[in-house]
Amino acid sequence: MSSFPPKSRDLPPQGGASGLEQNQFLTILSREEALARFETALFGPGQTSDRGSQSRSLAEALGMPLAGDVLAPGDVPPFDRSNVDGFALRAADTATASEDRPAVLALNGETIACGTAPTLAVARGTATPIATGGVVPRGADAVIMVEHSSVADDGVIAFRRAATAGQFIAYAGSDMAGGDVLLRAGTLLGAREIGILAGAGIAEVRVTAKPRVAVLSTGDELVQPGEPLRPASVHDANGAIIAAAVTENGGIARFLGAFPDDEAVLEAAMRAALIDHDMLILSGGTSKGAGDVSHRIVSRLGAPGIIAHGVALKPGKPLCLAVCDGKPVVILPGFPTSAIFTFHDMVAPVLRRMAGLPPRAENTVEASVPVRIPSELGRTEFVMVSLVEAASGLVAYPTGKGSGAITSFATADGFLRIEALADHLPAGSRTTVQLLTPQLRLPDLVVIGSHCTGLDRVLTPLVRAGLGVRSLAVGSLGGLAAARRGECDLAPIHLFDAQTETYNTPFLAPGLELVPGWRRLQGFVFRRDDPRFAGLGAAAEAVEAALADPDCLMVNRNQGAGTRILIDALLGAARPGGYWNQPRSHHAVAAAVVQGRADWGVTIRPVAEAKGLGFLPLAEEHYDFALVAARRDRPAVIAFLAALQDPAVRQSLEEAGFTPA
Numbered sequence: 001m002s003s004f005p006p007k008s009r010d011l012p013p014q015g016g017a018s019g020l021e022q023n024q025f026l027t028i029l030s031r032e033e034a035l036a037r038f039e040t041a042l043f044g045p046g047q048t049s050d051r052g053s054q055s056r057s058l059a060e061a062l063g064m065p066l067a068g069d070v071l072a073p074g075d076v077p078p079f080d081r082s083n084v085d086g087f088a089l090r091a092a093d094t095a096t097a098s099e100d101r102p103a104v105l106a107l108n109g110e111t112i113a114c115g116t117a118p119t120l121a122v123a124r125g126t127a128t129p130i131a132t133g134g135v136v137p138r139g140a141d142a143v144i145m146v147e148h149s150s151v152a153d154d155g156v157i158a159f160r161r162a163a164t165a166g167q168f169i170a171y172a173g174s175d176m177a178g179g180d181v182l183l184r185a186g187t188l189l190g191a192r193e194i195g196i197l198a199g200a201g202i203a204e205v206r207v208t209a210k211p212r213v214a215v216l217s218t219g220d221e222l223v224q225p226g227e228p229l230r231p232a233s234v235h236d237a238n239g240a241i242i243a244a245a246v247t248e249n250g251g252i253a254r255f256l257g258a259f260p261d262d263e264a265v266l267e268a269a270m271r272a273a274l275i276d277h278d279m280l281i282l283s284g285g286t287s288k289g290a291g292d293v294s295h296r297i298v299s300r301l302g303a304p305g306i307i308a309h310g311v312a313l314k315p316g317k318p319l320c321l322a323v324c325d326g327k328p329v330v331i332l333p334g335f336p337t338s339a340i341f342t343f344h345d346m347v348a349p350v351l352r353r354m355a356g357l358p359p360r361a362e363n364t365v366e367a368s369v370p371v372r373i374p375s376e377l378g379r380t381e382f383v384m385v386s387l388v389e390a391a392s393g394l395v396a397y398p399t400g401k402g403s404g405a406i407t408s409f410a411t412a413d414g415f416l417r418i419e420a421l422a423d424h425l426p427a428g429s430r431t432t433v434q435l436l437t438p439q440l441r442l443p444d445l446v447v448i449g450s451h452c453t454g455l456d457r458v459l460t461p462l463v464r465a466g467l468g469v470r471s472l473a474v475g476s477l478g479g480l481a482a483a484r485r486g487e488c489d490l491a492p493i494h495l496f497d498a499q500t501e502t503y504n505t506p507f508l509a510p511g512l513e514l515v516p517g518w519r520r521l522q523g524f525v526f527r528r529d530d531p532r533f534a535g536l537g538a539a540a541e542a543v544e545a546a547l548a549d550p551d552c553l554m555v556n557r558n559q560g561a562g563t564r565i566l567i568d569a570l571l572g573a574a575r576p577g578g579y580w581n582q583p584r585s586h587h588a589v590a591a592a593v594v595q596g597r598a599d600w601g602v603t604i605r606p607v608a609e610a611k612g613l614g615f616l617p618l619a620e621e622h623y624d625f626a627l628v629a630a631r632r633d634r635p636a637v638i639a640f641l642a643a644l645q646d647p648a649v650r651q652s653l654e655e656a657g658f659t660p661a
């Protein structure tokens, strides 16, 4: 929900207040304080939010958590049971038996099959035929397998080896003893647990009912996945991710859709949802600004109302936690990574408790940070990281796209924590990383540096062949630094040295070798229907035409980018409008031109073609790999180098508009 600028209906009614009035968070609580208050309001003395349990048949209980401990109602097996087909006897009667001098016992006049109770005791000097699973009769203390016996005569049987007392007997209660705790409260019932219950003779168990959780998104700009984007709209990521995370944490999620910034409509939807759900989770529109309506609605939904609005947490500052007549109501921040992170950190513990599940297991690893990580003073900051292995141990790379990005959380291995009183974490610090995945799989191949869509054409076949591949986009210089520290196998780079007028080689440090990658044609891009550039045959002419029109806006590139060096050479001393708009990627340049926020820029041909832009060639950029020589013999590196030479890969690169070196 775009809370700023506010809409006219959100303006205060009178008093000369401006529409830009801010709705400051009244008190910013620490993360720990906010969570403690939320849990007390839900589960503290006098609260009834610990919801009841229900009885379910075993089949219906699959996937549900047990509401209480389950005790074994009786012994399993319920009697001493033979584990083999053979003869029940007294071990002492066979003590001296051998091949030469077998022990000869009298056969008792019954055979114990499964399901028939014995009627005769085994007296000294006798044996009773018994089936696997049969009840060991009174008097017997061992069973000998039928293979080790022979019928000596009518009514007698010979044994050629001695039995030890207890052999082949499963004693009553040896599997489960009556009164034992079989399964503890909170255990999630899977096939194995259901087997234990069935074996113990239990047909129904009490499980905790899954909390029903209504999920809704707010914002005029939201379009559901599968629907085409309108101008200025974005796809609703939070709705799907929060609903899935609710399911993963024991709830039944119902996604109600994305609601526009209309207070009356939203309030009606929230009130309706609270009638038949146990919990309500919204995302968006909780930040500062008079246009944020959700928390105003929440404050009217029931007692005690808002528990925390504003938490000293990053991401997640605008989080709003409320309890309305016993039900938790949460407004997550709109930024997707903030939304999912605060869900896991502050909401999942409460949901799991309502669902009767134990707290999630926390797995941590120690790692060092390769770069200085700045942090906001006064907020506990959680930084999403990807882990790679160097000679010195694990290294945690910030995924670095910020709370507004969806992939920051989704592709991270875990996160590290920077305390509220620190304003940065120094490069080289050792720190604890909390894992987001139960099992950490370290990659076989690590590629850190500049990103290129062509890279996927090389890496995808390696992934299909079963290799774990990690590629981190940190730019050419960041990649070279990682390669020097031995944190990656290869660093993709495209750095132009103006002095030698060559690409990449002048930037290699000792221990690094250049592996040629491919060439990317850079060019002047423009909208095909722009008359200023119609019919022009060369980039230089197009730049001249652009500079001749004071209304013609450019989009530049960031300082340090190879493309920027080209642009500066084209412009000379000119500083046309748009010069200070300096995005960091080829895609951002193309998007600005396509959407008319700029009229021209410089980007690579594959991106220009994918976006349908006009393209006038300028220069070939070299996209190569700095290989860490010490890692050249690793199987995954050998596979990567082979893939670069693979005709199928080269053809695929060419199809995508690249020229393999």
Ligand SMILES: Nc1nc2c(c(=O)[nH]1)N[C@H]1C(S)=C(S)[C@@H](COP(=O)(O)OP(=O)(O)OC[C@H]3O[C@@H](n4cnc5c(N)ncnc54)[C@H](O)[C@@H]3O)O[C@H]1N2
Binding pocket: 001, 002, 003, 217, 218, 219, 221, 222, 234, 235, 236, 237, 238, 239, 283, 284, 285, 286, 287, 288, 292, 315, 316, 317, 318, 332, 333, 334, 335, 336, 338, 403, 404
């Ligand atoms: N002046 C200030 N501005 C902001 C502050 C602040 O303190 N002062 N806080 C920032 C922080 S921190 C966060 S986090 C965001 C969150 O703001 P809101 O919760 O009000 O979220 P919106 O404004 O509605 O949206 C923010 C952003 O996220 C996109 N969004 C929203 N919902 C979804 C969704 N379901 N799927 C995908 N993307 C979504 C939305 O389009 C916006 O781009 O505020 C900062 N601003």
Ligand code: MOO
Binding pocket: 313, 314, 315, 316, 317, 318, 333, 335, 338, 403, 404
């Ligand atoms: O607190 Mo916000 O959630 O940093 O992005």
